[in-house]
Amino acid sequence: MIWEVKLGIPIYSLESEEKRYSKIPQAVAVLANFLRVPQFFYCPPPNFVTRHVISGIARIDRMFLFYPQAPAIEPTELCLNSEVLNILLCIIEEWIGIGCEGKIREDFELLKKLLHEEFEEKVKDKIIPADQ
Amino acid sequence: MIQSGLLEIFEVFYEKLEKVWPIKSGQFCYVVTPYLNKIPQILEVTNFKLGGKFEGRIRNVRSNDFLPDSFPEPLKHFKFSLTERPLFMKAKKRPVIVISPTYLGYDLLTFLLINQENI
Numbered sequence: 001m002i003w004e005v006k007l008g009i010p011i012y013s014l015e016s017e018e019k020r021y022s023k024i025p026q027a028v029a030v031l032a033n034f035l036r037v038p039q040f041f042y043c044p045p046p047n048f049v050t051r052h053v054i055s056g057i058a059r060i061d062r063m064f065l066f067y068p069q070a071p072a073i074e075p076t077e078l079c080l081n082s083e084v085l086n087i088l089l090c091i092i093e094e095w096i097g098i099g100c101e102g103k104i105r106e107d108f109e110l111l112k113k114l115l116h117e118e119f120e121e122k123v124k125d126k127i128i129p130a131d132q
Numbered sequence: 133m134i135q136s137g138l139l140e141i142f143e144v145f146y147e148k149l150e151k152v153w154p155i156k157s158g159q160f161c162y163v164v165t166p167y168l169n170k171i172p173q174i175l176e177v178t179n180f181k182l183g184g185k186f187e188g189r190i191r192n193v194r195s196n197d198f199l200p201d202s203f204p205e206p207l208k209h210f211k212f213s214l215t216e217r218p219l220f221m222k223a224k225k226r227p228v229i230v231i232s233p234t235y236l237g238y239d240l241l242t243f244l245l246i247n248q249e250n251i
Contacts (some may be wrong), residue, residue: 006155008228010165033137043229044139046146054160054227064165068155068230072164077149080158080229084142088158088229115137123136 005065009088011043013056024057032057034119035112038095041088052076058088060095087111157232165226173220190220 015023032040038060045055054076066073080088090108139145155161171192178187198215 005233007231007233008161008163008165009231010163011160011227011229030137033139035138042138044145048146048148050148052160052227056227058229062168065233066163066228068161073155074162074225075152075155076160076162076227077152078160079147079149079156080160081142081144081147082158084138084145085158087138087142089231092231111141118136 004067006068007063008066009041009058009060009063009092011054011056011058029057030123034115034123035091036116036119038091041091046078050076050078052078054078060092063092155230157230159230161228161230162225163228163230164223165228166221166223169221174217175220 013023014029015025028037028040029042031037032042041058041060043055043058045053086104087108090105149156149159152159173190174193174197175188176191178189197217
């Protein structure tokens with residue numbers, strides 16, 4: 001019975017030129033894209049034509065349980081790729097503190113290391129001023 | 133947004149589903165999402181006894197709110213027990229990534245139950 005509920009990770013939109021100071025800054029999205037923020041996961045706009053253009057930051061620290069039944073829920077045709085979903089699951093596990101093992105976990109650790117190195121070399125200076 | 137990081141590694145970030153039901157893990161849905169309030173709020177109803185009219189306002193919960201005497205007259209016809217009160221919570225239909233808890237097992241539920249704030 002308890003498995004009939006689902007876990008939801010809400011997505012908060014990023015600030016734009018029109019809407020500033022009331023949404024998540026773009027710099028946070030860059031940090032999340034390089035897995036620098038453990039509780040955030042960046043969701044880019046879909047690269048195909050769809051009725052539901054969803055993008056923003058998925059906040060793992062705001063996750064909640066809900067019962068998947070209409071009209072409280074309105075499903076869309078958009079779904080994460082299985083590889084990306086595995087990354088998201090690893091991020092959730094890490095944030096919760098579940099000590100899991102396996103090939104996926106090892107790949108995730110390697111990916112995180114590579115992204116952190118890339119961030120330090122190429123991106124850090126562009127988004128964080130040198131005096132901070 | 134810089135096209136690097138995860139976006140560079142995963143060229144195909146999303147897939148398009150042909151059927152939206154049943155809900156599968158990783159699917160995006162619009163779900164009624166409550167706002168988080170540190171202090172719960174209730175809907176206080178005052179009866180002015182003017183032709184049955186009453187006025188409602190939202191306020192923070194007080195320590196004596198769940199005592200039987202605190203239950204307001206206009207809400208008596210709702211079937212609440214003596215220690216129950218209607219909570220007020222704002223909610224918004226927000227895009228949500230759906231995950232089946234079976235992926236994460238009992239560890240996840242333990243975490244959610246310990247950290248009540250996150251539910």
